[in-house]
Amino acid sequence: MQAAASMTVRVRPAAGLMLAVGCVLVLAAISLFVGVADMPLGDLISGDGSAQAIQLLLVSRIPRTVALVLSGMSMGVAALIMQMLFRNRFVEPTTTGTVEAASLGLLVVALLAPGLPVFYKMVVASGFALGTTFLFLRLVSKIPAGSSLVVPLLGLMFGGVINAVTTFFAYRYDLLQSLATWTNGDFSGVLRGRYELLFIAGGLAVLSYLAADRFTVAGLGESFTRNLGLNYGRIVASGLAIVSMVSAAAVVTAGTVPFLGLIVANLVSMAVGDNLRRALPWVAVSGAGFLLACDIIGRVVRFPYEIPVGTVAGVLGSGIFLFLLLRRRARFG
Amino acid sequence: MIEIHNLTKCYDEATVVDDVSLKLPESGITAIVGPNGAGKSTLLSMMARLIAPTAGRVLVDGLDVQETPGAVLAKRLAILKQNNQVNMRLTVSELVAFGRFPHSGGRPTVEDKRHIDEAIAYLGLNELRDRFLDELSGGQRQRAFVAMVLAQDTKYVLLDEPLNSLDMKHAAAMMKLLRRTADELAKSITVVIHDINFASIYADHVVAMRDGRVMLEGGAVDLMQELVLKDIYDTVVKVREVDGHRLGLHYL
Numbered sequence: 001m002q003a004a005a006s007m008t009v010r011v012r013p014a015a016g017l018m019l020a021v022g023c024v025l026v027l028a029a030i031s032l033f034v035g036v037a038d039m040p041l042g043d044l045i046s047g048d049g050s051a052q053a054i055q056l057l058l059v060s061r062i063p064r065t066v067a068l069v070l071s072g073m074s075m076g077v078a079a080l081i082m083q084m085l086f087r088n089r090f091v092e093p094t095t096t097g098t099v100e101a102a103s104l105g106l107l108v109v110a111l112l113a114p115g116l117p118v119f120y121k122m123v124v125a126s127g128f129a130l131g132t133t134f135l136f137l138r139l140v141s142k143i144p145a146g147s148s149l150v151v152p153l154l155g156l157m158f159g160g161v162i163n164a165v166t167t168f169f170a171y172r173y174d175l176l177q178s179l180a181t182w183t184n185g186d187f188s189g190v191l192r193g194r195y196e197l198l199f200i201a202g203g204l205a206v207l208s209y210l211a212a213d214r215f216t217v218a219g220l221g222e223s224f225t226r227n228l229g230l231n232y233g234r235i236v237a238s239g240l241a242i243v244s245m246v247s248a249a250a251v252v253t254a255g256t257v258p259f260l261g262l263i264v265a266n267l268v269s270m271a272v273g274d275n276l277r278r279a280l281p282w283v284a285v286s287g288a289g290f291l292l293a294c295d296i297i298g299r300v301v302r303f304p305y306e307i308p309v310g311t312v313a314g315v316l317g318s319g320i321f322l323f324l325l326l327r328r329r330a331r332f333g
Numbered sequence: 334m335i336e337i338h339n340l341t342k343c344y345d346e347a348t349v350v351d352d353v354s355l356k357l358p359e360s361g362i363t364a365i366v367g368p369n370g371a372g373k374s375t376l377l378s379m380m381a382r383l384i385a386p387t388a389g390r391v392l393v394d395g396l397d398v399q400e401t402p403g404a405v406l407a408k409r410l411a412i413l414k415q416n417n418q419v420n421m422r423l424t425v426s427e428l429v430a431f432g433r434f435p436h437s438g439g440r441p442t443v444e445d446k447r448h449i450d451e452a453i454a455y456l457g458l459n460e461l462r463d464r465f466l467d468e469l470s471g472g473q474r475q476r477a478f479v480a481m482v483l484a485q486d487t488k489y490v491l492l493d494e495p496l497n498s499l500d501m502k503h504a505a506a507m508m509k510l511l512r513r514t515a516d517e518l519a520k521s522i523t524v525v526i527h528d529i530n531f532a533s534i535y536a537d538h539v540v541a542m543r544d545g546r547v548m549l550e551g552g553a554v555d556l557m558q559e560l561v562l563k564d565i566y567d568t569v570v571k572v573r574e575v576d577g578h579r580l581g582l583h584y585l
């Protein structure tokens with residue numbers, strides 16, 4: 001009897017995660033077959049025009065779907081890691097100036113060395129993101145604890161200032177249009193050969209699982225971390241490096257999706273808690289699922305036109321974000 | 334043994350711990366008492382390498398805490414600070430399990446599980462072990478933190494006001510538990526404590542601080558004198574003997 005009880009406890013979380021993975025696979029399959037260009041399944045199987053259908057699948061639909069999955073999972077993971085390092089539930093790369101700094105970095109490259117291969121553009125952008133986020137973390141540590149809403153507000157202002165600088169130069173040098181695509185996620189332009197850097201972001205998200213315990217301990221605070229004999233500074237540095245590279249990869253490919261990571265990380269925290277060993281896989285899977293769902297909605301709502309996924313996620317996301325804010329306030333006074 | 338040599342901490346102009354030298358014994362309970370702002374927490378944090386001293390050094394079994402690798406020290410010395418603002422959703426047993434991190438490196442063995450279960454049972458948290466920390470009362474959370482530090486199973490345990498937000502029953506139970514741990518497992522437990530009567534009854538060794546200096550070092554009997562207490566706390570405390578224990582009455 002007791003053995004049976006402990007069995008179900010042990011089996012159920014994994015089963016839930018498997019179910020979630022199943023849902024993401026279904027969404028991914030739908031994503032492959034929804035689009036402006038018709039691609040009936042029948043065409044793929046029968047011979048009729050199948051060469052064209054396969055071409056479409058390989059060049060556009062598969063890259064788009066894979067990009068969505070990689071972005072969604074890495075943005076969720078980046079947000080969760082950031083929330084541990086800042087010890088604040090309302091931070092993520094778009095509420096701390098990280099993404100804005102990455103865009104600024106990309107703009108600097110576009111102005112000074114436009115011919116640079118895209119990988120190096122990403123490296124420069126992550127450098128900007130890392131420096132800025134580190135600066136912001138230092139700034140935040142000076143704020144008295146207990147004002148958890150001040151941090152994201154300050155972060156949004158901070159990002160706003162950086163964005164103003166970027167916009168000024170983008171305007172002067174006629175790059176406003178590029179700027180818009182960096183920060184407002186849109187996966188309609190994703191084609192083979194233009195999204196592969198996202199594999200780096202996805203890889204980092206998977207790799208961060210190895211340090212899951214360390215990030216959880218960091219979330220308990222510097223004293224706990226040092227008491228357990230861990231190097232707090234090193235954990236923070238590696239976490240911020242992951243976050244910066246993920247953000248930069250998003251900016252140079254399909255763009256970031258505001259609030260996606262923040263929402264996913266909060267929902268997962270409510271459901272399974274903050275032990276990153278358990279939460280990270282959930283955040284990765286839910287992030288991918290949420291982004292796929294938003295993108296599919298964006299494709300079908302005004303068919304045959306597309307609404308960028310950033311807009312869909314922004315509308316859905318700000319609603320959920322407000323709900324979370326009010327709920328937290330209600331719980332903790 | 335923990336040896337403290339000429340330890341000093343200054344913030345800007347203010348000297349909050351002033352040239353303190355102490356030796357804390359290999360086992361037993363040491364109580365650190367003193368008024369608010371005396372420098373007790375600062376002293377404890379420096380002993381546990383959480384903050385760097387302005388001058389002086391601390392040796393734990395001969396190891397300089399500032400120079401010894403954190404992972405080595407974490408198996409010998411554990412600290413629980415006074416205020417622990419943790420707003421993470423971890424369950425009690427997950428939190429306590431992190432106390433084993435210095436030993437397990439995140440892969441708990443049977444031995445680690447035994448320590449975790451023991452610590453949880455010791456602090457009467459069996460019923461609460463799967464509850465999230467943010468769903469506990471202040472005293473329950475405090476007990477969970479103490480369980481985590483005990484699970485770390487170090488020879489030296491530093492606790493800054495472990496009786497914080499505990500009710501009468503649990504405060505007494507906590508002191509008894511510390512007493513038993515010190516006796517049975519031969520540990521050296523140092524507690525910062527405001528209730529001098531708990532110090533009087535349970536401590537083997539007392540250190541009284543005021544204005545960053547050590548005013549008194551000795552047994553509980555040395556502390557529980559009306560003149561001594563007046564000197565340390567600047568307030569009149571009557572001392573009476575009850576059942577062989579000297580108790581201070583500061584309510585009058």
Ligand SMILES: Nc1ncnc2c1ncn2[C@@H]1O[C@H](COP(=O)(O)OP(=O)(O)OP(=O)(O)O)[C@@H](O)[C@H]1O
Binds near residue numbers: 372
């Ligand atoms: N980071 C800091 N910067 C400046 N002053 C500090 C800092 N931390 C502590 N102090 C000062 O050092 C003195 C000693 O503080 P400490 O926390 O060690 O006192 P305490 O004996 O633990 O008091 P309590 O019983 O209230 O916990 C206080 O006057 C405090 O204001």
Ligand SMILES: [Mg+2]
Binds near residue numbers: 373374375415493
């Ligand atoms: Mg104190």
